[in-house]
Amino acid sequence: MRLDHAEGFPEAGTPALYWLGQAGFWIDTGTHRLLIDPYLSDSLARKYAGTAHPHLRMMPPPVTMEALPRPDLVLVTHAHTDHMDPDTLGPLHRRFPDLPFVVPAAVEDVARQRIGADAPLRKVVAGETVSPLPGLDLTVFPAAHETRERDDQGRDRFLGYGLTTGALRLYHSGDSVPFDALDAQVQAFAPQIALLPVNGRDPARRAAGIPGNFTLDEALHLARECAFLVPHHFDMFAFNTIDPARIDSAAARSRRPRIIRPAAGGHLRIGP
Template identity: 35%
Template sequence: SALIDPVFSDRLALLPRSAPPGVARADLPKIDLVLITHNHRDHMDAPSLRLIGDAPLYVVPEGLGSWFRRAGFSRVVELAWWEQRELEGLAVTFVPAQHWSRRGLFDDHTSAWGGYVLEAEGLRVYHSGDTAYFEGFAEIGRRCGPIDAAMLPIGAYEPRWFMRTQHMNPADAVQAFEDLGARRFVAMHWGTFKLTDEPLDLPPQALCEAWAERGLADARREIPAIGQTLRLDR
């Protein structure tokens, strides 16, 4: 089993959580891998990582390994963009995103950020991490495809003048999906923390509208409720 950017905390600084974790920490199965997309606190939550503990293998962007080792995690693998490793039965490729990294006041861009393409038993799944829309989606599709399912963010996008260079809106996410050439869209990154100006429940509605405008089949789009189990197959 694997986790990506696990956050179990009830608050992030002054921000309260608006929905409980999809799976309570006590109900998790044995975790073999924890993948981190970047070092922002809503994706790399130190209290949650301490709860998970040192047993899993932690896969982190280039430049973040030292933070994990200082925090007491002994099994850490750093990946650069486009680097692939076979880890715990998964082929893991770290791919670019249009975002940024910073943990403190003076450490801008000292570690990488990105997404992951995961492959096992012929199934290939892409998790973008935080990202704005960028031309790199087409390259990810070319280099890592065919992608069976693309997990793409649809929330935290208003106001656009500020967020457009770091987070996609739902229409951007639909364009990214088409650029990737993926078979199925899985919506993520919405409804948990009120990070930006749009209502928490707006992104799914906006995604459905953008989807319909493109004339895409509803069967190719998934908007899982928080805590819902989704079975992915080829």
Template identity: 35%
Template sequence: MIEQNRRQISGHPLIQEINNTQVPYGTAGIWFLGQESVILKGDGITIYIDPFVSDELEKTQGIVRLYEPPTAPEHITNADMCLITHEHEDHLDPGTLRLIAKQNQSSLIMAPAWCREKLLQIGFDPMKTVDADTEQALSFFDSKIKIRAVPAAHEELEVNSLGQHRYVGYVLELNGVKIYHAGDTLVYDGLTEWLRHQEIDLALLPINGRDYFRTKRGIVGNMNYREAAELAANIGVDAVIPLHYDTFAGNAERPGNFVDELNEKHARPKCHVLARGERFVYVSPKAFLQE
């Protein structure tokens, strides 16, 4: 019934496409909005990760995008849940989240505890705001989805006095597919081994890297395309999608370098580079097996 109502009221073509997309067991719908902003759909649940489609960063800091986002905050009326990886404004975007909170009042939001006060100021219901817990997986929507936050090092692992991590990624189990969205992170000791044991199907990894000159300008970095390719290969994922390479001129990378690195040095995993606004349906090996 919820999906039927969404099909009737949605107006923007991208949002309508998401609402009308039904994916069978063992698959997941994925839409790329740029930077690390993606939308996932499976089992009738629509999840926004780091939704960043407003112009607030440009208005407040003069940081200009290289392109217009494929949708705008006022069109987002179908968010069942949002996941935020950290407080930087190209990940926790007040201009986008303010309207998501207003237009999707039943939706949940999960983020590091470091972000809670900012999210409440934006307008999220404290009862629907969940702290990202790196110690255990949490279940939502009658256990249709399980989510575990993973510590991220952007560029260091940082915790508060309660041991809560400032930066996280997420491992999601949805519709028979296990997905790792790394957030902003370097590869740190223990990450590869931990991820290998998770038996992840699809990894979404940043590739923009870091260097001396960007660090001097206050730009915090991530793994580069070589590190991301080796991580994907070493943790044994079926497929990988590169992220965080396209939005700002001073902090970009060529995704073709990532594809070449995989092709030349690693037999697997499969790789897909998403166009902004593209619908990609990931099909896992489980898709053709009986539940």
């Protein structure tokens, strides 16, 4: 398998990953077009204007909502606004009323508020495998952002997703830190490509109510059997990022997994 940088938005039917910033990706499997955790607005900048963490974007949205094609499915990993954004998902639902959204069952109420009361939601829980589209299997993983939170029915509020279609196996962790159960499940799933956050965590951010994620070294360990690690969750908010030069330095040293840093405005073509 290969991942090669290419310019612009991928043409339909071209297996590719297009980074939207933060944890957001447009994923074209060659058969399906999927959207995961898109944050294409400035809703957080408006919400936190004048605070200690104003949430100003470091990078503009690489594609506008108006230019975004219709995906076949939208995946949402959890209810934090940079993953479940009402100013992105709400307009998307209004443009495409029949577009299905996969959301954690534990946050259904929030999803209906932010996406639309009548939105077609596919509610999922960790541990299950579903087939939301013909030829696509979705394996649902737990996540812990920084703790593993569950509702009163024991359903995880934070999830990750494994995609299996044809020969492709891809894993997006959502926001998470390492924990034993996750490592075992990821190794059993055996993805070829892992999309993992690398912004890390520290006491100062935690004290400010900003939960963290894998460090770069932790992401490398989780993806140790993968062909490729595509890091994300950087270069969006200045108070919650990692210097891309650190990613590039690690990429120069790592042979497995190969680290492919995504660039806004281009895509990674998936090839044999």
